[in-house]
Amino acid sequence: MDDPSTQAFLLALLTAGGGLTGYIRTGSIPSVAAGMTVGALYGLGGLRIRNRQPYGVEMALLASLVLAGSSVPRAIKTQKALPIGLSVVAAFGLYRFGTVWRAQA
Template sequence: MLGGYRIRNNAPYGVELALLASIILAGSSIPRAIKTGGKPLPVVLSVLATYGLWTFGSAFQNRV
């Protein structure tokens, strides 16, 4: 949320904060989705984290 706010206001480190949040979400939700065998909430969070990793990772790569 803070990353998105910083991106919208063109503040420094917005993309980096959003990418960090996506990494943390992916690190906690993807193993849980695998462990629980596909329950809806961990799977949706994993998909959201993967989308965030792709989106903010691409933005970070294009920025550097």
């Protein structure tokens, strides 16, 4: 589980699954659009990392930045479990992919 591509795939499943769950529970189109978009970024980043193609780590890091940018302000404002959980996922991604990116430089 220490492989960054595996971690990117896991985050892709979590975010896309979360967006789909949000849509099923509430009918929220923004939830499914955001979840699928961030999930796609993580998934594409994971594929690029696994295939040793350029910009895979950067793509996963971008997904984490997008997720953090949308979830952290909501977590602070609402103090609800879902935005806090998304913020934790984003923080993990920022730490993990930021560390890998810095090690590559």
